[in-house]
Amino acid sequence: xxxxxxxxxxxxxxxxxxxxxxxxxxxxxxxxxxxxxxxxxxxxxxxxxxxxxxxxxxxxxxxxxxxxxxxxxxxxxxxxxxxxxxxxxxxxxxxxxxxxxxxxxxxxxxxxxxxxxxxxxxxxxxxxxxxxxxxxxxxxxxxxxxxxxxxxxxxxxxxxxxxxxxxxxxxxxxxxxxxxxxxxxxxxxxxxxxxxxxxxxxxxxxxxxxxxxxxxxxxxxxxxxxxxxxxxxxxxxxxxxxxxxxxxxxxxxxxxxxxxxxxxxxxxxxxxxxxxxxxxxxxxxxxxxxxxxxxxxxxxxxxxxxxxxxxxxxxxxxxxxxxx
Numbered sequence: 001x002x003x004x005x006x007x008x009x010x011x012x013x014x015x016x017x018x019x020x021x022x023x024x025x026x027x028x029x030x031x032x033x034x035x036x037x038x039x040x041x042x043x044x045x046x047x048x049x050x051x052x053x054x055x056x057x058x059x060x061x062x063x064x065x066x067x068x069x070x071x072x073x074x075x076x077x078x079x080x081x082x083x084x085x086x087x088x089x090x091x092x093x094x095x096x097x098x099x100x101x102x103x104x105x106x107x108x109x110x111x112x113x114x115x116x117x118x119x120x121x122x123x124x125x126x127x128x129x130x131x132x133x134x135x136x137x138x139x140x141x142x143x144x145x146x147x148x149x150x151x152x153x154x155x156x157x158x159x160x161x162x163x164x165x166x167x168x169x170x171x172x173x174x175x176x177x178x179x180x181x182x183x184x185x186x187x188x189x190x191x192x193x194x195x196x197x198x199x200x201x202x203x204x205x206x207x208x209x210x211x212x213x214x215x216x217x218x219x220x221x222x223x224x225x226x227x228x229x230x231x232x233x234x235x236x237x238x239x240x241x242x243x244x245x246x247x248x249x250x251x252x253x254x255x256x257x258x259x260x261x262x263x264x265x266x267x268x269x270x271x272x273x274x275x276x277x278x279x280x281x282x283x284x285x286x287x288x289x290x291x292x293x294x295x296x297x298x299x300x301x302x303x304x305x306x307x308x309x310x311x312x313x314x315x316x317x318x319x320x321x322x323x324x
Contacts, residue, residue: 013189018068071097118146160186176303205271
């Protein structure tokens with residue numbers, strides 16, 4: 001059996017990425033109901049806001065889901081840990097910081113721990129501290145990214161060779177071919193964000209969804225390099241304003257204000273794309289439909305299986321060189 005499915009008690013090795021302050025109990029429950037692992041991200045939300053989301057998702061489904069806690073982002077790390085225990089959440093995802101000092105707390109309460117990493121070094125440290133699963137996130141992914149900027153294609157095989165616990169690929173995956181590629185690279189599952197935003201179960205503004213559907217191969221941009229805060233967002237008039245500010249030597253505090261979570265809510269939830277940004281991964285260029293999450297997963301599994309079978313047949317046609 002697939003180790004991701006076995007560890008997380010899910011049907012498909014597909015998990016939802018943390019979506020911070022725009023997290024939705026409706027979308028997360030749809031992911032879990034479709035056989036994957038839905039996720040509630042805490043972002044910078046207050047404990048009361050996160051608790052409401054937890055209460056809501058537990059009313060929508062009894063299936064497993066995760067809570068993503070970005071360690072250095074949330075102002076309420078301790079409170080979020082306590083909420084995970086209080087609401088008997090089965091899985092926690094730790095990102096944006098060093099998870100090692102915190103893993104034992106969750107393990108003591110029987111909670112599975114996923115650690116999001118962007119390098120082999122950090123993955124090995126997380127495994128040694130007791131993590132159950134590693135998410136290797138390439139810089140193709142949406143939102144806050146590692147300044148190391150390793151690609152999924154290069155990161156996943158190195159993680160596979162360096163840790164013994166299961167590895168999940170994140171960044172650039174949005175269809176069955178991407179799922180198949182992740183498995184060939186050594187991953188045992190995938191994490192998706194942008195592709196799940198672009199579904200019928202998504203609660204986000206139609207302007208956000210339309211922007212993803214209209215995106216091309218170069219439809220995203222990295223901002224924040226100049227201030228050490230790398231983030232991938234969709235190209236809009238607002239993203240152009242951020243880029244211009246960086247070219248003019250923006251102060252880190254001003255950049256932080258321009259990319260604060262409330263600006264993401266303005267763009268993603270309220271649809272005011274000239275006043276707020278929208279996260280988007282490079283996979284946006286591959287997205288041209290709005291299926292339900294269930295339809296997406298079924299299609300992905302079928303396409304991945306067909307892709308792997310077809311490629312196997314192709315390789316069987318190659319002839320060994322005649323060295324004689």
